[in-house]
Amino acid sequence: MKGAKKRPVLFIVTMLFALLFLSPLFIAFMNSFKPLSEIVAAPLSLPLEWAFSNYARAWESIKLPSVMFNTTLITVFSVSGIVLLASMVAYWSERHPSWYSRLLTKALVLSILIPFASIMIPLVKVLHGIHLSNTLPGVIFTYWGIGLAFAYFVIRGAVLSLPRELEESAKIDGCGAVGIFAVIVLPLLAPTALSVSIMDLFWIWNDFMVPLIALNNVDLSTIQLAINRLFSMYNSRWDVALPALVMSLVPIVAIFLALQKKIMGGILMGAVKG
């Protein structure tokens, strides 16, 4: 075994399956470069005439720069906030347990089972009550709140395996809890925090439900909202829709391809620990 034995049949079958598996994405990609008449007449052929103007039109109609900016802003602030808050809770409740920290962490762990659909309706009302409905901070705070539980769960595992000696000696040197956390604990939690960040990055970038209910404002649209609106406006205008879909996938797929090893490793680590 161990690679000495070649299995050409298995390789060919896997290859064919992989090509079939990716073909929907490839077909959509190819058609995004065709004029509408050609898309309708021959969706399976390669473009005869490359209509790059499709992309310009799609770029305009979903206001790509603005929606990319909003999505990036939401994703970056949400992910970093979740990881920071979860690390703080995980560290504090392990090192300085109190009745309150036990209550909070128990509530967090139990809340993992609450699906977003179960809280989304009153959430709109709560956000409205604190004057944050249809604002970017409202969406970011929502992600902080709902992302906290899982992140805490994974990061707590990392805190448990931290050596206490470093913290003890820092304490003797006159270091306060904030200092110990920022200078010693956070850097040691970085690998786990990174893994959680990766999982949350994909979740939030691709999420449609939270913006759908909490961001009813065209100017603040995320990429998902913009695509959804495009489809409700131009039904069957595939020459606009397909390039928009392709462009919406470019950033996240580029990140994935560039960092595939790290990303798949990080997701694995989060999955197995969580």
Next chain:
Amino acid sequence: MCMIGRATRDASLPEQLLFLGPASIFFAIAVLLPFAFSIFYAFTNWNGISQEAALVGLKNFRAAFAPRSDFLNAFWFTLRMALVNIVLVTALGTTLAVALTTSMKLEGAFRVAFYLPQTMGGLILGFIWQFIFVSGFPSIGKLLCLGYFTQQWLGTESTAFTALAIVSVWQGVGYVMLIMIAALSGMPKEVLESARIDGSGALRTFVKIKLPLCMPYISVCLFWTTANALKMFELNFSLTKGGPYGSTVSMAMNIYNDAFSKNKYGLATAESLIFFVIILAITSLQMGFTKRKEKEYL
């Protein structure tokens, strides 16, 4: 090195506030308060607009469970979809993992290929597949003279279900593949080697050694697949819009529709509570089952 704060023997209140306060606030805003409100509104006739909501007792729950109600239809759809997903995603993902741990050429590239849909949002993929079902499949059907492909895929109840199953399985296999590759490549070589020397056949080795060692990973996959399928929303929203005739409305989508398009907020919150209880029940059941299985193998 550290200038902030002084050595304290015990946690001081301000520090506890600093570390736990912000998290508590956002957790309360996004999860606790809405959840508490849900429990209250489920027993009212709140329409989402007016400030008042009158208590109506169990009326919403009775409406949700009325014979042939939208909620029950959605529940039935979601359950079937979850079952199909659990079986197919696990089987296909594991098969891929087995194939991709045989030191094959291009192994890394294949992993990336099969994982790719996992990195894309359900909404986007639903729209892409809408194109495939509406334009791609009929063309393939004409090309190969296969009537099966030329039908109105998103137009009939059974084919719309199949379409959603295809897309959700297609999207999910990469995750299971990734986890199962880790499970299979983490096998202790010595154990497998000694099993081989002892004359254990491939099947026997698989059942007696590989499967038990993989059990924790398999539970991760089962949990993930089940939770994912039960919470299904985006794919239905973009691929079938719940149609035809509401046959592909998932539980989450039904809650969304009842609240935000029909303004039946009271009913929708009752449904969202039932939805939570269903997820809780299925997850606990699964947890109990896999715990027992894992123990059996130890």
